Amino acid sequence: MNHLTPDESSTDTPPLRIAVAGSSGRMGRMLIEAIHQTPGMVLAGALDRPGAPGLGQDATQFLGTPCGIAITDDPVQALGQAQVLIDFTRPEGTLQHLAHCRALGVKMVIGTTGFEPDELARIQAAAQQIAIVMAPNMSVGVNVVLRLLDQAARALSTGFDIEIIEAHHRHKVDAPSGTALRMGQVVADALGRDLEECAVYGREGITGERDPSTIGFATVRGGDIVGDHTVLFAGTGERIEITHKSSSRATYAQGSLRACRFLQDRDSGLFDMFDVLGL
Numbered sequence: 001m002n003h004l005t006p007d008e009s010s011t012d013t014p015p016l017r018i019a020v021a022g023s024s025g026r027m028g029r030m031l032i033e034a035i036h037q038t039p040g041m042v043l044a045g046a047l048d049r050p051g052a053p054g055l056g057q058d059a060t061q062f063l064g065t066p067c068g069i070a071i072t073d074d075p076v077q078a079l080g081q082a083q084v085l086i087d088f089t090r091p092e093g094t095l096q097h098l099a100h101c102r103a104l105g106v107k108m109v110i111g112t113t114g115f116e117p118d119e120l121a122r123i124q125a126a127a128q129q130i131a132i133v134m135a136p137n138m139s140v141g142v143n144v145v146l147r148l149l150d151q152a153a154r155a156l157s158t159g160f161d162i163e164i165i166e167a168h169h170r171h172k173v174d175a176p177s178g179t180a181l182r183m184g185q186v187v188a189d190a191l192g193r194d195l196e197e198c199a200v201y202g203r204e205g206i207t208g209e210r211d212p213s214t215i216g217f218a219t220v221r222g223g224d225i226v227g228d229h230t231v232l233f234a235g236t237g238e239r240i241e242i243t244h245k246s247s248s249r250a251t252y253a254q255g256s257l258r259a260c261r262f263l264q265d266r267d268s269g270l271f272d273m274f275d276v277l278g279l
């Protein structure tokens, strides 16, 4: 069983104590399972929002092996023993948790997407006091793709129309996905374009011919699609598609745990998965 035990001080390196926000969510459960199964890490707190159905239950009960950590809606209780909070919730929840982490000196791994610019500025400000890893996608594969996109966009800077297509499950609440937006940002930066000016989010009616300076986004929602992203470079006589498909949320959880390890040696600063993965 992977929980805080009295004899943990007898090991050479004490386990990394991690709390999880959104404990009953899709990612929350995946993260709790990953922590529970990872040597050198221990679940130190499980947070969910007031009224969440799982409050008071043992956080790993759903795995069949209770860990002695009950899911709570009290951030101070959930964070009291934690070194890092992993947060995959909603922007408003993450910002509330950020304030508690800042006050308590708890580091953060933020996977939540859908922030407004002023909300991102609040995270940046907090990172002057606590170390934070934040990325719209924690998978190794997507972060490698982001690097490939920079290269591809530079090489295909003229004569190619760029469209970003993403597909996710029916429960996703934000669009386009954080990953698609980051892909757009990488491509826009590589081409010296301002994404705010050149992004086109969906089309209908008499749109006129395509403006070659635009970057288009298309969103698909349905079923249990974990997360697919394609960047299409459409030229004359040929087209290139760079695609990433997630078939399991475990990759996001594993990336998040790598981010927790990375934070062990940092006291402040805002980092992303390029920093964590050394890309």
Ligand SMILES: NC(=O)C1=CN([C@@H]2O[C@H](COP(=O)(O)OP(=O)(O)OC[C@H]3O[C@@H](n4cnc5c(N)ncnc54)[C@H](OP(=O)(O)O)[C@@H]3O)[C@@H](O)[C@H]2O)C=CC1
Residues within 6 Å of the ligand: 021, 022, 023, 024, 025, 026, 027, 028, 048, 049, 051, 052, 053, 088, 089, 090, 092, 093, 094, 110, 111, 112, 113, 114, 135, 136, 137, 138, 139, 174, 178, 252
């Ligand atoms: N960076 C990455 O690699 C990835 C990022 N994500 C992002 O993570 C986030 C969560 O995704 P997912 O797990 O699928 O979502 P879920 O809806 O399954 O889980 C979200 C959890 O957060 C809770 N929550 C909702 N609102 C609040 C709030 N205001 N305060 C505190 N807790 C809240 C939910 O509680 P309740 O159910 O009661 O509403 C739930 O427990 C999304 O933004 C998604 O885009 C997802 C996968 C990978």
Ligand SMILES: O=C(O)C1=N[C@H](C(=O)O)C[C@H](O)C1
Residues within 6 Å of the ligand: 113, 136, 137, 168, 172, 176, 177, 178, 179, 180, 226, 227, 228
């Ligand atoms: O909500 C999801 O599920 C996902 N969200 C992230 C995003 O918005 O990019 C990452 C991944 O695609 C899954």
